[in-house]
Amino acid sequence: MFDREYAFYGKHAKMIEKLKANLSDEIGRGFFETTYDIYQVAPFIGWIYRRRSKIDKTEETTKIFQGKMMTEKNDLVFNYRNMMALHFGDRSTEELMNIAFKLDYNDEARKEYDEIYNSYVLGGLEEMYEQIFLKDGASTTDEYIQNLYEFLEELNMRLYGVMDEDE
Amino acid sequence: MIIRKITLKNFRQYIDTSIEFAIDPEKNVTVVMGDNGTGKTTLAQAFQWALYGKTRFQIREIINRIVREKMTMGESKTVSVTIELFYNEKEYTVKRSVTYKKNAQMKLEEVDNKFTISDINENGEFHYFNDGEKHYMIKQFLPKDLSGFFFFDGERIEEMSKEIQSGKSEDFKEAVYSLVGLRATQNAMGHLKSVGNKMSVTKYYKAEVEKNNKSAIAMANYNRKIEELQEAIDKRKRVAEETKEKIAKCKKEIEECQEIIFSETHAMELKQQYEKLLREIKNLKEKRSRMVGKVLLKEFNNGFFAFCARPLIEEASPKIKEEGAGEKSIPDLTQKMIYYLIKQRKVCLCGTPLHENTPAHAEIMGLLDYAQPKTIGMQVNDYRMKEESILKTDNVYMKDMKQKMQDISDIDEEINAKEQEANEKMEALGNTDKGERAKNKKKVLEEEKAKLHEKLGFLEAEMKSKEQEKERQETEKGKLVITNEDTIKNANYLAYAEKLYERLSENYSKNENKYRVLLEHRMNEIFKTIYDGNIRISIDPRYRINVNVQEEFAAEDEVEKNTAQGYALIFAFISAIIDLAKDKINRNALEEGDMIDVEKEGYPMVMDAPLSAFDKTRIKSICTEIPRIADQVIIFIKDTDGDVAEEYMSNKIGKRYMVRKVNDSSLHSEVIGR
Numbered sequence: 001m002f003d004r005e006y007a008f009y010g011k012h013a014k015m016i017e018k019l020k021a022n023l024s025d026e027i028g029r030g031f032f033e034t035t036y037d038i039y040q041v042a043p044f045i046g047w048i049y050r051r052r053s054k055i056d057k058t059e060e061t062t063k064i065f066q067g068k069m070m071t072e073k074n075d076l077v078f079n080y081r082n083m084m085a086l087h088f089g090d091r092s093t094e095e096l097m098n099i100a101f102k103l104d105y106n107d108e109a110r111k112e113y114d115e116i117y118n119s120y121v122l123g124g125l126e127e128m129y130e131q132i133f134l135k136d137g138a139s140t141t142d143e144y145i146q147n148l149y150e151f152l153e154e155l156n157m158r159l160y161g162v163m164d165e166d167e
Numbered sequence: 168m169i170i171r172k173i174t175l176k177n178f179r180q181y182i183d184t185s186i187e188f189a190i191d192p193e194k195n196v197t198v199v200m201g202d203n204g205t206g207k208t209t210l211a212q213a214f215q216w217a218l219y220g221k222t223r224f225q226i227r228e229i230i231n232r233i234v235r236e237k238m239t240m241g242e243s244k245t246v247s248v249t250i251e252l253f254y255n256e257k258e259y260t261v262k263r264s265v266t267y268k269k270n271a272q273m274k275l276e277e278v279d280n281k282f283t284i285s286d287i288n289e290n291g292e293f294h295y296f297n298d299g300e301k302h303y304m305i306k307q308f309l310p311k312d313l314s315g316f317f318f319f320d321g322e323r324i325e326e327m328s329k330e331i332q333s334g335k336s337e338d339f340k341e342a343v344y345s346l347v348g349l350r351a352t353q354n355a356m357g358h359l360k361s362v363g364n365k366m367s368v369t370k371y372y373k374a375e376v377e378k379n380n381k382s383a384i385a386m387a388n389y390n391r392k393i394e395e396l397q398e399a400i401d402k403r404k405r406v407a408e409e410t411k412e413k414i415a416k417c418k419k420e421i422e423e424c425q426e427i428i429f430s431e432t433h434a435m436e437l438k439q440q441y442e443k444l445l446r447e448i449k450n451l452k453e454k455r456s457r458m459v460g461k462v463l464l465k466e467f468n469n470g471f472f473a474f475c476a477r478p479l480i481e482e483a484s485p486k487i488k489e490e491g492a493g494e495k496s497i498p499d500l501t502q503k504m505i506y507y508l509i510k511q512r513k514v515c516l517c518g519t520p521l522h523e524n525t526p527a528h529a530e531i532m533g534l535l536d537y538a539q540p541k542t543i544g545m546q547v548n549d550y551r552m553k554e555e556s557i558l559k560t561d562n563v564y565m566k567d568m569k570q571k572m573q574d575i576s577d578i579d580e581e582i583n584a585k586e587q588e589a590n591e592k593m594e595a596l597g598n599t600d601k602g603e604r605a606k607n608k609k610k611v612l613e614e615e616k617a618k619l620h621e622k623l624g625f626l627e628a629e630m631k632s633k634e635q636e637k638e639r640q641e642t643e644k645g646k647l648v649i650t651n652e653d654t655i656k657n658a659n660y661l662a663y664a665e666k667l668y669e670r671l672s673e674n675y676s677k678n679e680n681k682y683r684v685l686l687e688h689r690m691n692e693i694f695k696t697i698y699d700g701n702i703r704i705s706i707d708p709r710y711r712i713n714v715n716v717q718e719e720f721a722a723e724d725e726v727e728k729n730t731a732q733g734y735a736l737i738f739a740f741i742s743a744i745i746d747l748a749k750d751k752i753n754r755n756a757l758e759e760g761d762m763i764d765v766e767k768e769g770y771p772m773v774m775d776a777p778l779s780a781f782d783k784t785r786i787k788s789i790c791t792e793i794p795r796i797a798d799q800v801i802i803f804i805k806d807t808d809g810d811v812a813e814e815y816m817s818n819k820i821g822k823r824y825m826v827r828k829v830n831d832s833s834l835h836s837e838v839i840g841r
Contacts, residue, residue: 026456085483105502159478
């Protein structure tokens, strides 16, 4: 598992590109540095917003190369196990352990779970993109950054149950 | 092909023998008589050895045994058979030879073998054919796979007879197909168009065209998209250039206004204060950009994952338990091995079948917990370590982010304050009418410039995204290597191949049926004369030959039916295909005019002792019929049958020979004329 390249297709590839693109020459960077950075966090965002999505295989575009996947394999496997534990949280421990830990070398049996994982990746990506670029009709860099901050505050509340101190 | 002469040197019983055959069309039969064991079969088989290098001898050694025994150590001897033949009114010499040497252990070693075909050119010199030509010439004389029907002995006849009786027909079908050219047509058709997965010409070009077509469509789409994007980019570029010019103009006008305002101001100190403020604002804005990029966004990216994942890991973690799974791993047992047993081998090492939902299957699956590279215990341990490394870090992310936002907001306030101050200073500058007008104009121009900047930023963002999109399209397009030219070329090839197949197929079915009907007709005609008028032969589409005895005659002697009838069938069949071949040549000559190199070729029939199975009436019929059908008949026969044959064929016999043992030795025979 996680030993092959991973590709984002169609609209998802475009979202990735925009999340990585320089906001301006002066700022000199975008929200995320690499595709991997997005791929790593996306399934958790997908889970938080209970958002899953399907692959949009119109044209192949952005990839995380095999080398990077192999380097990050341990972290990705860790994420995978967590995602399975969250998604199948209502299953018995035995069932859960079977899914999350015992299929590492059984690509065929793991396929349906990989699909669940990937659907969270894409759902999470869509959520991040919308939160930053589409919310409140944002169109300038400052507005995008404001959206990002509001997104973080919302996550903080959802994940840590903390309201902004000022509110 | 008509055989003029055969010469045998050291070939089995024949140390130095040659036979000239009857070639006169009126007297085309050569009879070679001899008792059993004198070497008739050897003679008959010498033809096939010379032409195709094959023999049917039980003892594979072909060198004469007397010659072999006399050889001294290091001495060499050559075995050869030479056939002189006519083909297409030209004389050819086919010679096959093998040279043996006696080694130090007094054993024979094959040291050389040669196969030559030669003719005599216009200057009367020998001309030898090269390897490719030799292969071709042999096919022209008489193809190897057909030779069994033209050179045959009692044994071969027996085999063919059995094949016919048991309904096996491959040899017959092959014979007909290759003789009349159907096999070649069939091969060509198979090459052009195949069934199933086999690759063929049409299949190949169809796939190419399809691939090319899809590619061509995709290529057109990419081109169209790229073109559209380029247009959009160019349009924005033009507007951006215009905008930049407008900005530059604004800037210049603003500077002019500034100069007017300054020239209308006498307080030097005020001017300096204002310029200082502008510099400060510029620096603050640069600082702000750095704070957004290098601080805020960088930290966002670096800490975002842990920020999101931490509480989720805390939620997931308690569900992960290593229930019952100890730390003990089984030495050398790997997960890969378990999956191999379960999925591919499906049998345990002990031999127990591993079907799903059986205790054995469950037991093996259970071993996964203890298998390398990581036991379940080790995996859970890894998980815990990773978990700890994430959870142990202080969760200050949100606090940090908030601080960074606050810092940026503080700078914004500072910038606002400076801008406010600058505006106020501006108010105090150039308080003359001219100065006031310049100030108002400057204000308007600055608003305009800001709007233009915004517009330019927007245009540049759009251009960038369209450039990226264009680049993506070009990358995808680059993957399509097939050009339009290939599509046209391949489509043409496909059309040729299909048309050719169509023509061959039409021709094939027409001829296949025609030749089968013709063959059946001829076989019946001949069979009637040489065997029995009350038997009807039919050939089904798979070339199975059926013999239908009319009922009132059905109670014949079984033995006679099985042997003589079988022989008669073969004679009929061979006669019929010879007829057919001639017929085809004549027909081609008629249909194709000079297009084909037409030879009115003859075929020999070389037979070894075939008559014993027949009664005298039938021998008479066969003897009358065969010289009429074949252009040359060479018959090897034992004395008793020979007398009968000679009696019925006397007016057709051109040459007569007798084979006899020399000094009553079974190792040495000679052929003498009678």
